[in-house]
Amino acid sequence: MRIASTKKIHAGTILAQTIYNENGVVLIKKGMRLTDKLLRRLLNNGITYIYIEDGTTPDIEVDQTIPDKLRLEATNMIKDTFIELKNAGLGQRSYILDKRSKELTNVVEQILSNIQENEKSLSLLADIFVSDNYVFQHSLNVTIYSLAIGVELNYSTKQLTEIGVGAMLHDIGKMFIDPAILQKPDKLSDEEFEIIKGHTQVGYDYLRKHQYMPTVISHCAYQHHERLDGSGYPRGIQGEEIHTYAKVIGIADVFDAVTSSRVYRDAMLPHEGLEILYAGAVNLFDKEMIEAFKRSVVAYPNGLTIELSDGRIGVVIRQNINLCDRPVVRILEESGKPVANPYEVNLERTVNVTVKDVLVD
Known part of the structure; x- marks a missing residue:
């Protein structure tokens, strides 16, 4: 799963994280294919970002902060x-x-x-x-x-x-x-x-x-x-x-x-x-x-697409404890082209590389 801007999502996208109301009632269930009506509902309820299913990040897990x-x-x-x-x-x-x-x-x-x-x-x-x-x-x-x-x-x-x-x-x-x-x-x-x-x-x-x-x-x-x-x-x-x-x-x-x-x-x-x-x-x-x-706190949550200082683009897949701005990233694109075999970069160990930008469009 990855994070996407609700305003940029197209109908047909699959929701990867269940959305509840304050009473615990499911509003939109994980796995549902989002329609234009559901997307408007999300925006009207102030949901700016959501997790969606993505073929390149099916194994990414999101840690629940509070049960x-x-x-x-x-x-x-x-x-x-x-x-x-x-x-x-x-x-x-x-x-x-x-x-x-x-x-x-x-x-x-x-x-x-x-x-x-x-x-x-x-x-x-x-x-x-x-x-x-x-x-x-x-x-x-x-x-x-x-x-x-x-x-x-x-x-x-x-x-x-x-x-x-x-x-x-x-x-x-x-x-x-x-x-x-x-x-x-x-x-x-x-x-x-x-x-x-x-x-x-x-x-x-x-x-x-x-x-x-x-x-x-x-x-x-x-x-x-x-x-x-x-x-x-x-x-x-x-x-x-x-x-x-x-x-x-x-x-x-x-x-x-x-x-x-x-x-x-x-x-x-x-x-x-x-x-x-x-x-x-x-x-x-x-x-x-x-x-x-x-x-x-986590500065760059799991599932967030980021651009590194050397131009590579990837998705955050894991966090390093007490290093909120140095996560582990799965590289999906370099030199402007998709990577045939995605690989990991641990920013805790790669000290000469930083996060340049966040991409949620």
Whole structure:
């Protein structure tokens, strides 16, 4: 199988990875031949990239980052909790979080255990779930990425549990924002953007009222948009004034935001998301944390077609642990011509060759 841009796929292409909705119901099953109608359905649901069957890559496998059962359990936990909180409103203190704190912690511990037991780097590109609300899937993805950074930085179990719950609830304030503004497909006005920015204050004020939530959890909601140079919000604090957990969640938040499809733009590929983070290293984000994140995620997922610096073209077939940008590539074309007998190049060992470009058309 290989990765292809949904916009570039023609009718008749065979889907190689089942697509589910947020309740675990199969929307399009692996092995189906895609019609124009199904392709429009994928695009309308914000699916920018999918895995398709390909004669040159039938043996390529995609590692599942989080088991489907656990992902669905976590997503539904977040969804049910957030909706209950929204329905209860901000007017009075709700005991929903107090009641659900143990369940949230349990889900975080399961995700953490899965990450710690799996030595392979994370690639959520293969976990294709269609959700009615971006906030739910985003909250789960940010939790996964934040825990991966924390594991790489050798945080204690207590710290990892706290940062996991903090990441899961970091956007809780968005549930109290007008959906018409939150999901607006056009450019936000200055007034609307200020309303969106207010989710950090709303989330903080809400979470700090709950006795079973450590204070640091509310600061995750409050500070995850703060930046090292003071250019963030809501307070414009900088450097060591920002809580460590918020720095980690801020990195995971940006990466998932740019690598997820939104109503106003297509998703970027993982290597593009990493480039954005590196552009902000030192000034915006903690460099050590970004390095830890780089060791934790896959920049060039299995099945991605790439061009190497020497002009050869191939498909990523395997990853090298802790070397997200140096995968194993099956060469399919060189000097502009197809290779009669495809062969492998391990970029971990071939240090004079780098990835020049990604080809998904």
